[in-house]
Amino acid sequence: MHSQFIRGLSSCVSRFAPGLQLTSHRASSALFSKYGTSMCFAARNSSQIKSEAAAPETDVQAGILHDRPRFPGSRSEWTDKLEFLVPESYPGIPVYRIMNRNGTISDPAHDPKLDDATVIRMYQQMTLLSYMDKILYESQRQGRISFYMTHFGEEGTLIGSAAALSNADLAYVQYREAGLLMWRGFTLDQFMDQCYGNEDDLGKGKQMPVHYGSKDLHYVTVSSPLGTQMPQAVGSAYAYKRAQNGQIVICYFGDGAASEGDAHAALNFSATLDCPIIFLCRNNGYAISTPTSQQFRGDGIASRGPGYGIATIRVDGNDTWAVYNAVKAAREVCLAQNRPVLIEAMTYRIGHHSTSDDSSAYRSVDEIRYWDKEDNPIIRFRKYMVNRGLWNDEKETQWKDQAKRQVMTAFQKAEKKVKPAPEELFNDVYDELPWHLQKQKREMMEHVRSHPEHYPLKEHAKMGPI
Numbered sequence: 001m002h003s004q005f006i007r008g009l010s011s012c013v014s015r016f017a018p019g020l021q022l023t024s025h026r027a028s029s030a031l032f033s034k035y036g037t038s039m040c041f042a043a044r045n046s047s048q049i050k051s052e053a054a055a056p057e058t059d060v061q062a063g064i065l066h067d068r069p070r071f072p073g074s075r076s077e078w079t080d081k082l083e084f085l086v087p088e089s090y091p092g093i094p095v096y097r098i099m100n101r102n103g104t105i106s107d108p109a110h111d112p113k114l115d116d117a118t119v120i121r122m123y124q125q126m127t128l129l130s131y132m133d134k135i136l137y138e139s140q141r142q143g144r145i146s147f148y149m150t151h152f153g154e155e156g157t158l159i160g161s162a163a164a165l166s167n168a169d170l171a172y173v174q175y176r177e178a179g180l181l182m183w184r185g186f187t188l189d190q191f192m193d194q195c196y197g198n199e200d201d202l203g204k205g206k207q208m209p210v211h212y213g214s215k216d217l218h219y220v221t222v223s224s225p226l227g228t229q230m231p232q233a234v235g236s237a238y239a240y241k242r243a244q245n246g247q248i249v250i251c252y253f254g255d256g257a258a259s260e261g262d263a264h265a266a267l268n269f270s271a272t273l274d275c276p277i278i279f280l281c282r283n284n285g286y287a288i289s290t291p292t293s294q295q296f297r298g299d300g301i302a303s304r305g306p307g308y309g310i311a312t313i314r315v316d317g318n319d320t321w322a323v324y325n326a327v328k329a330a331r332e333v334c335l336a337q338n339r340p341v342l343i344e345a346m347t348y349r350i351g352h353h354s355t356s357d358d359s360s361a362y363r364s365v366d367e368i369r370y371w372d373k374e375d376n377p378i379i380r381f382r383k384y385m386v387n388r389g390l391w392n393d394e395k396e397t398q399w400k401d402q403a404k405r406q407v408m409t410a411f412q413k414a415e416k417k418v419k420p421a422p423e424e425l426f427n428d429v430y431d432e433l434p435w436h437l438q439k440q441k442r443e444m445m446e447h448v449r450s451h452p453e454h455y456p457l458k459e460h461a462k463m464g465p466i
Contacts, residue, residue: 097316103383126155140355147209153350156377160323172233172251184217192414199461205420227260237275248276248334256287271309276334279342284349289362302344317347318377421461
C-alpha cells in the first residue's frame, strides 16, 4: 500500500515539478511522511520540494534544512509573497478507476483476480439487491409497507466494499447500505420481515422500514438522523485500537451527511486519536433534492481529508473493482498503521431519494437515463464477467428467474406474518422495566382485552399474561 502512495507521489511531482527526480525510496518516503496526501498541492511550490528532494537523506529525515516557522499545528515555510490559496487554481482530485464502461481492465496488474465463484456471487448479490428494491418499492406504492429506499445505481459501491472487508469488521451505516448486510448473510426473509415489522423482525416492529441491524453480522442498526453514526463509529474504532483485536470499523455516509457537524467531529477525532476506521462517502450527486453544487464549494468530500490529516482517495463508485481495491488497501492501512482513511466513492443515485421523494421535480429524465443505461455498475460488472467467460445470456435468464422467485417467496411469507404482540411496545428499552412502565403496560393490556372491538388484535401475535 505504501509503495502505491509513493508511486502516486512521484506522479504528482513529475506533473507539477518537471525535471525533479526522487533519488531514492527513502527520500520519497521522507517527503511523503512530511506532506502526506497534500503532496500534490505542495508540489506546485516546486522550489521547496526540489530543495528537500535534493538534500541528503539524513537531512530530510531529520528535518534540519533551513529556518522554518515553528508555530504549532503547521508544516509551513516562510514566504514574502502575499498570496491567497484559491481553490480553483488547484486540479481536481483524480478518480481511481481500473475498469472502463466496457468491463475492460486497463491494467491487468490491478485486477483483483478473485476466483470465479466469488465474482459470480458478487454479481448475483448486486442483482438480487436490485430485484428486492423493485418489489419493496412497489409494495410501498401499493400501501403494503410505510416507507422504502432503493439502492439503484450504487450496487457497485456496496458490494465492492463489502467483499473487501472482513465480515467481523464493525459497520456503521447511513440507510442505503443493505448490500453490505446482504453480502454478510442477512437473508431475504430477514429483510422482508424488517420492512413489514412483523413478529419475526429482529427489531420487533419498532423501527421504520430499511432501518436494518444485526449484532451477529456486526452491522449497527440504522439511525434516521444524518451523521449521528459517524462519531459513534470513531468511538468504536478507538476501542478496537485499544483492544488490538485485528478488526477495523467502517463508517458509510452520504455527501449530504458530510455537511453535518457530526462529520467534522468524527473526522477530526479519528485523525487525532489515530483510529483504525474507514470513512466511505457515497457521493451520489444529491442530498435528497439538493445537488452537490449547492452543498459545498470545494472539490467534493475527498478534498477535506488532507485538512484533517487523513489519508484519502477518490474512486469511481460504479467500478466495483476500483472500490474493492481501495477498501482492501484502506483496511490494510488501518490495521498496520492505526490511522483513518477517507474514501469518496463517486456514484449516482438513479432512484428517488425515498418513497417520500419525487426526483423528477429537480432533475431531468435524460440525466437519469444516462446513468441507468450508460454508466450502470451492474451492466459494467456483467460485461467484465462476459469478457472473462463467466457469464452469458442463458445464465442471465436463469439467474433472473431464480432471483425473482426468491424475492417473491420471501415477500409473500413476510406479508402473511402477524405483527408483534402489543406489549412488545414496552420491552427492550430498559434492562429491568421500571415500576411506572410496568403499571402502564398492565393498564394497556387490561384496556385492550376489555375493548377488543376497537383494536385489530387478529393482526398481532397473542398477548401474554398480565
